[in-house]
Amino acid sequence: MNEMLIIMKSELLITIIIFLLLFIKLGKGMTNDSLLILVQFLMLLNFIAGFFFNLPGNLFDGMYHTGPLIAFQKNILNLGVYLISLLFADWFRKSEHLTEFFILLLSALLGMFLMISSGNLLMFFLSLELATIPVAALANFDLDKKKSSEAAMKFILSSAFSSGILLFGISMVYGATGTLSFELLPAQLNGNPLQVLAFVFLFAAFAFKLSIVPFHLWTADVYEGSPVAVTAFLSVISKGSVSFIFLTALYKVFQPMNELWYNMVMILSIATMITGNLFALRQQNIKRFLAFSSIAQLGFILVGISSNALEGTSSVVYFVLIYVFSNLAAFGVTSVISSRVGKENIDEYRGLYQTNPFLCWVMALALFSLAGIPPTAGFFGKLFLLTAGASKANYTFIIIAALNMILSLYYYLKVIRAMFMEKNEKPIEKIRLYPSVKLGMVICAIGIILTGLLSWVFDYIQSLH
Amino acid sequence: MNLLLLILIPLFTAIAVLLMRNPQHIKWVALTGATTQFITALWLLLAYQNERAAGNHFQMLFEQRYNLFTSWHISFHLGVDGISTAMILLTAFVVIAGVLVSWKMTKMTKEFYFLLILLSLGAYGFFISLDLFILFFFLEIAVIPKYLLIGIWGSGNKEYSANKLALMLMGGSALVLVGLLGLYFNSPERTFDLIRLSEIGISTETQKICFPLLFIGFGVFTALFPFHTWVPDGHSSAPTAGSMFLAGISMKLGGYGCLRVATYLMPAGAKEYANIIIVLSSIAILYGAFTTLMQKDLKYMNAYSSVSHCGFVLLGISMLTKTSMTGAVMQMISHGLMTALFFAVIGMIYERTHTRQINEMSGLLKVMPFISTIFFIVGFCSLGLPGLSGFVAEMTIFMGSWEHPDAFHRIATIVACLSIVVTAVYILRAIGKTAMGPLKEGYANLTDASWNEKLAAVILVAGIIAIGCAPFWLNNLVGPDTQLIMQKILLTQ
Amino acid sequence: MPNVTYITLIPLLPMAGFIMLGIFGRKYFKNTSGIIGTVLLLISTMLAIHTAYGYFFEYGKLDGIYQKMIPLHYTWLEFSKGVSIDMGIILDPISVMMLVVVTFVSLMVHIYSLSYMKGEERFPTYYAFLGLFSFSMLGLVLSSNIFQIYIFWELVGVSSFLLIGYYYNKPNAVAACKKAFIVTRFADVGFLIGILILSFYAGTLDFNLLIQKLTSPEASEFKNAVTTSFLGLSGLTWGLILVFIGGAGKSAMFPLHIWLPDAMEGPTPVSALIHAATMVVAGVFLVARLFPVFSMSTTALNLISYVGIISALIAAIIACTQTDIKRILAFSTMSQIGFMMFALGVSGFGGENGIGFTASLFHLFTHALFKALLFLCAGTVIHYIHSNEVKDMGGLRKYLPITHISFLIACLSIAGIPPFSGFFSKEEILLAAFQHNIIIYFAALITSGLTAFYIFRLYFHIFWNKPAIVKSDHKREGGLSMILPLILLSIGAAVAGFIPFGHFVSSDGSTLENTLHIEFSIAPVILGLTGIFAAMWLYLKQNNRPQKIAASMSVLYNIVYRKFYIDELYLFVTKKILFKLVGRPAAWFDKNIVDGLVNLTGNATEYISNKIKVVQSGKVQQYAMYFLFGIIGLAVLFIYIWK
Amino acid sequence: MIQPGLYQILFISTALFFIGIYGFFTRRNLITILMSVELVLNSVNLNFIAFNKYLWPNRLDGVFFTIFIIAIAAAEAATAIAIIINLYRSHQSIDVENAEEMKY
């Protein structure tokens, strides 16, 4: 029993925090500022706790399992949530339902944890829903903004649709194999057409969560309409967690059909990169822009996933770690500007460097990292994804991926250009950052630079297997 | 000699620059860093030659290796041979001159010097790394500083140029990346180590796939026709020091890569594709020269002439003879010094006359004899006057190319030879219009070079003359290593 | 044995002068630079004479044959085994002879310029450039390696460029120096390729080895070179022709001569030195240097002869109509070099056969003296009149007596009137031509008559014709420094013909007796005298005969006056063809096609991205529909198509 | 008529599924769209039950799955309706075409 508590420690911690927040809410409540500090503190504790007492194990008849790699993945997500609690202080302070916000956020996080740990399609489905439905509610948290409810509506409907698809796929898998367990499934899979069909349904649901073309269409609208914090959560934490479980699903569960999914991943990866980039190219709204760019990033993750090897897992996990830093930094800057000045257009960023060099450098670092420019960690991340993907010696694929890096560089540079090069009579005025935001940005910046240069990070991830 | 110094000095300089506030101090810090680096480079040359003289016959000297990303078998492997020593020397020359030339930079001084030093860091790292991954890392490090240098401090259609440059260079490096990955996965053992890869050999099929990727990829950096269009725009929009770095150092990264990575590792591939590259580089040489002829803007002119001159580098490499490869390396050094100086001079002139249009200037010799004299010298170097470095390099390439007795190579060589006439035409045209002729009205009060500009010019001229008058030391420095590359090529059937 | 240090110092002293004056001249030697340069060159000249004396009379001969000596040899740049550019010194009759000529004429010019160029703002620079030129020219003649000669060849070209463009603020001078450089550069490409070809066959760049390998019929290199053929000519011939093109460019042979008349925009002493006496004969020197190899290829030699004679004839004809004093002299130079060239062309190798060779170099020698003299005289005249146009001159014999006499001597010499030096050398050339090729001989005869005519036309124009219009304010003939060279050169021009040249210089180093056949000389001398009298009739007194004659043959006259429209042809080729048909399309191509493709990629991307935006319609149902289509597509693809 | 069995039920559930999807695609009222989703989920439930009944009665996986799906459907519907009501407040309409502000 004790052992079980330790094994499920991260989930339990989150649950405890959720209930703590619930009691605070039910009690007399707290001011936003103190609550925020409390939450930040708790998240930090939670993050730190993630490094200790990690026990691998299998619980509930294999429905739940964990190991060093999964623990590390959860730590990445914890880190992301901690950073979110730091970076979006501007928005949090104005929010009226901060407690509920974090309750929902943490429920979703809990769902993700369970999802990563799930060893069974039922658990997977349930935790996926747990990770989705609260987020849909969160997307509506800019209660007085039309766009926010529109985003939430689109999100909940799309994900309901995708749940339907997923369930249909699961039901077919169940019918064809008689089992839902990740352990037992591989033995039953033989790649006959029905299984392929079932796999396509399942795959599509994953693809939906990962915003892979052509299942990505909800992404941009939802990102644009949601509060920045939710967008960041969706684009970083949610994507990260789904890629982790996707790895397990492909490498472990559907291993017998790896030829099939390799091709599928390849096609969709190419489509995703190209589409994401092409759409990102012409965005003016920075959130939308980041949405499409993150779609393209997901295409890259698929490149890594396609390798079907140890390197694939490590490079994806590594990339997600870097992605947490980079994308959160970018969203952090966006959020500061959007909640202070209400400007979200790239054009309005012109001349920002004259007034806010710190923000600009953070943004630049983040974007360079996303674009894969050394010495930022994104360079290593992308390179390892490509390296992993290249192990199949499919050069066309890799060349397309590499060329897409250029395309993506083009639009990242657009933002850089606006901030650094273009002149503006009335640039955004100087913004004094909250300490926590500054702290978050510094952490991100350090992460962006050091995660790559300190090569043992990758080796450590590799060793977790 | 610890090669890490070559990376650490610019790194610390860059950090120091970031920490400074007073622009005046920043300049001095940057200059100190560049000078230290310059001395280190000279020291490296001496140490290298001593070591060789003492009979050290390892292929690479001063090797160091630190494991990095062990799971990918990547290591931080450093080492130099004659070619890289020469390239480092070139970089040191250009960097110090670049820092000196931009002494009067007032706009965002800190960022400017930071980026310059970062760029040089990339170049140094590139030249000393023996691990392809690290090499690629440094190659890419050098791209974004260029973009920002052009975009923030540039002139003209700078944003367009900066974009084009960054994207095309990234495109090149993307190809390089794919090529490197191909090598990595298709060699008998997974390694990025240059020396190891050359020892274990790469199968011919792989070479046939990877060679074009790597060569074209690096070729983009070296203005391989038809991937050269970033050169004119990029160079002409960049600030003076930016152009100097761009043409003097950055384009050499590509040439070095073509030689050290593509040709050295994949001799069979090099043989397979040599003819195509010869055709392309011959076109670049002559076509670049003719295009230069039509330019009216000094910077554009020099940029296009760089296309032509870098065509020599690629021609030399793809001719696959020891002499021509030596010539290619010499041409890289020579062109690096020369074109940096050229841009420096153009910058000086522009600073005073506020125009770069050839037709709008006249008689500058009268009011700025020093600058004009340098202009003459660099022009003569460009058109291959004996006693200056350009001649030595070009002749070595010609001699090397001529070693192939068949008509194809002959024609390519002759085409290349013909370009020196065209070069003469455009150089003389530029000099004749700007430096010579009656003094234009309103120019009477222009001043000659200031101390920093003089110093920068003198340093570069010294380099040019040192090679031009005594090419043997460079030949001896580079020759054995090109010989080594040649041996590998000869060994493949 | 030769003293290497001395010989090395001969070129290095002027070089030292160049560096010193070039870098510090403007600051520290504003006024003394002329003296410094002259003194340095004086030392050089002494050393050269010392060397020549030593070579010709002390150690040069072995078994009655002058040897080629290489006292200094230093590998400068090694390409591959055996093939390297070496810096060395070769001593043989021609190089030693050239040493003397170059240093002597150069010294004369240095001295002359002391007063001629006085007061120029860039006086130190002038002397620096002169030093550079002397260095390069001396290096050229001493070269032991064919690439070394190319290096100095280029340096000579650039010094010529710098000196022609000395008056850099005169647009004409700028144009002229560019033209000179570019035209010779063009020819140099030929030279360069020629070098490549020869070195490829010989496997060496060293003159001695190269000649040895390419002339011995047993050597495999030679066989190889002769048997490979391209477009009907053997490899060797191609190499030689290309090398000759280089020589022709520098020596202003037809059709590469167009730069020479324009080069007269430079200071007159410079014209005397570079464009009359020394640099322009470099082509002749080059052919002579490689003569043993040239003699292996009849085709190449024939080409040389015809190019030479055509140049000689054309230049002489043009010279008859020009009105610029320096241009006339320039054409005359071209004509005389044509003589030297075809003399080489009609020469054989060795013994009596090699009379053309000796004659050519003899003429080179005498020509250097009298042509330098002519130019320096012209300089004095120009200095005095401040104009280059003959119509501004006339009747100057009273005002410039020394110049007058010197000029007359030079004119008689060039016209081939005995006993002046030109007579002897020209006679020998004609003899050689007569022995080998009768057509060339007759053409040469006509040319020599024309020579006499045009040179005396000039002479009468300047010194007789009409009364002098004197507006000059300064003293008559400049200082001593301007007169002294005239006198020294006049003496040279007058007596140099009596030197037994064949004793010193011959194609194979053995002694060649100068044979002077009185009966053979009658025809040319009479022709020369005819020319002189014709000139006298037309130009001694001011009259309208010349205009009448010109009017009566106006078309012809105009064609000749416009130099056969060769300049215009070149202009057409460069401006219309190179710039408009090659350069402009290349630039256009680059801007629109290559660059256009890059931009097109960008624009196409933008366009596509704009077009596909409808997919992102904002309608959640459509999103779901795409979702379903995606599934169906994947399912169909992987179930039915791609199994 | 054929004896009803697994395939018949599968046919019904698949038909239901795609009817639901059709509804999802075509309805313009958000609540009706939600209703279509419910249809879809029900078809899945039917699938699970049928498979459990006919093929894999050794465990109750299908049954439990169905139970959980029903629970989730409830949660989903509740959240969705809350969002829709909120949307109605700001848009005064629950027509899906009035909520297309964000696009391209």
Add this chain to the structure above:
Amino acid sequence: MEGSTIIFYMLALLSLLSAVLAVTTRQIFRAAIYLLFSLIGIAGLYFWLQYEFIAAVQIVIYVGGIVVLIIFSIFLTQATGEKLPKQKYGSQLFAVLAAFCGFTVTVLQLFKYSFKQTDLPHVEPTVSNIGNMMLGLTENGYALPFEVVSILLLAAMVGCIVIALKNKSLKKV
């Protein structure tokens, strides 16, 4: 022809037909009622399959919960008598096409597949069995999913409350 077969087909017809009507009728209230019928039909099928517990859950939660919720929300947001706007033919065509294609592919594959059957002993879906397993921790235990769902419902509740009860603040502003 057995009675159960007839019942089966009638149930099938009921659920399919009312489902079709539910997604096509232009009166929103009727649509809800049709949905109700369809769900009841499905519940009937569960009965037919002898999964009484599931049938009961279906009726309680769906019919009693969700549909009621839906009807409430219809009342909240819509004048009941109002007809829904017509759908566009183009989008309908595509929808039919998509649904039909999907249906064809799926049904083809399902019917082509020869399903395996287990030969292990059956477990009856009785209420006690289900109840025991639902809270079982070990083998065949569904305690963890149960907890997850409970958290999910909690979260959904919190979310719904925040979203639906927001207007106090809005009115203040």
